[in-house]
Amino acid sequence: MRVRVRKGDSFWTYSQIFQIPLVLIEDSNPGVTPTSLQIGQEINIPGYIAENYSVKENDTLWMIAQSRNLPLEALLIMNPSIAPNLLSINQQIVIPVRIVERIVNGNMDYDFQQLENDIQQLVDLYPFLQLNIVGNSVLGKPLYEIELGRGEGVIHVNGSFHANEWITTPVIMQFINDYGLSLVNGTPIRGVFSLPLYNKHTLSIVPMVNPDGVDLVLNGPPEERKAEVLAINNGSDDFSAWKANIRGVDLNNQYPANWEIEKERKEPKSPAPRDFPGDAPLTEPEAIAMAALAQKKQFESVLALHTQGREFYWGYEGLEPPESTALASEFARVSGYLPVQYIDSHAGYKDWFIYIYQRPGFTFELGTGVNPLPIEQFPAIYEEMLGVFLVALYL
Missing domain, CATH: 3.10.350.10 (LysM domain)
Structure with a gap:
């Protein structure tokens, strides 16, 4: 107003x-x-x-x-x-x-158009949100970053690196809405008043890293790429198992943190619905944009949201700092998720962040079942992650 x-x-x-x-x-x-x-x-x-x-x-x-x-x-x-x-x-x-009620309804199929609609409404209602475009997808869709807060330490949250894990995006967007409501109305979230958090930290949020892939899973292929993605998908028009970007490159296998190991052992050696790490690290515009953002903003910590398993990973090659231990303990307490320090995986965004910066990085696997998770899980997933967001801002 x-x-x-x-x-x-x-x-x-x-x-x-x-x-x-x-x-x-x-x-x-x-x-x-x-x-x-x-x-x-x-x-x-x-x-x-x-x-x-x-x-x-x-x-x-x-x-x-x-x-x-x-x-x-x-x-x-x-x-x-x-x-x-x-x-x-x-x-x-x-x-x-x-306004005292949410305008974001996360409990729905959530494609790129819905993301843009909700971003516009939130920015109009809460103009202290800063909207940035940090890059573009293969098909030219903007990669939006939402910034809010006054603190020197920047905490980064992202979702939908993987196309059929799109439920992570409405989880993030509903939190932005609840955080804005709490700030302007002075109402606590789970007993926590949000204005001190706003003054303590700045949030950097990229709610949908892979918009082309999300739209492919939810809406089917665009005409200009239909033949290409059908060929990658072995002729099937069922894209529910698709994790990659529109070119068939897995964006969370694109980072130069022992990328060569993943390249050698991953079964796909050419574009595929999942797991193909590309012909070199950082070839895809979405992955390049996310690396550049981290380099520019020098994040204090990173939370990357994926699905599924109700667990989270918080170490990489022994390079994680001591404060990661305390954060992992608190995240486990408030979410009920299993903390896993090490897994046999490389070249992910969290892996690369820890590898390069030696700062806390976390990959959360939300919910349980087969991707894409049924939207009926959304309310429970949101409540599990709400505590994580608050802890990240509080500590």
Whole structure:
């Protein structure tokens, strides 16, 4: 929601009128400083939408404000041209409405179009979210990064490296929605108030690393690639087992952390629905973008979400730092997932992150069963991961 600056207004004014933390007002208006406010300038107010209201008989501004638990000043700032004592029946005024419920519904098939729709709604409602494009897929779809927070330490979360593990994306998106709700409304998540977390850490989130692959699994092949992907899929139009990107390269086998071992032992030696690590590390635009992002942002820690198994992996070649042990213990406690320090696997994003930076990295295998997991598991998976997200921000 936007308001126009009046004489004497400040960020503090808006914080008090709309009961929004001052830091969120500031971060919703990047490039605007308290001293640069100009009368008539539009300012973003997070957590609200503006609704039209038709004045009824006997209405007063005070009565309208009271019925909606708003200060009178909130109506005055939204309707600077009205005469408060001269309302007329059917007159149109604008009322600020605080949003207190989720707008993201993660409990559904979640393709790239749904991701874009939800991102746009969240950025509009919570303009303290910073939206970046960190690269593009093979088919040119943007790889979105959502940033939020003020802390120097950057925690990175990603999902849908693997196409048929797309349920990881709505898990992430629903958390962003719940985090935004908690921040603007001052409501705790599992007893934890979120504003201190916002000030302590910055979140970097890439909710869908492999949008082409996700769309292939959920919607079938695009016409321009139909013959190619059908050939890779042995002529079958059932893409439910597809993990790779649209070129048949497994993005989580693309990283230069003993990549040669995976190249030698992986059965596919050419593009395949899964497990083909490519002809060299970092050949695919999605993998390149994710490596460049880590190099640019210098993440404090990484959480990569996959499915399935209700376990997580947290070590690599003995290069993980001592603090990984404590984090793994807490993640296991709040999620119920089995912590596994080492597995015989290389060339994954988490592996590479630990290998290069010697910082905490985790691969979470959400849920149980056969990929793609049935959407009926979503509520349980979300609750299991919610504690993990909070711990990552808290510690």
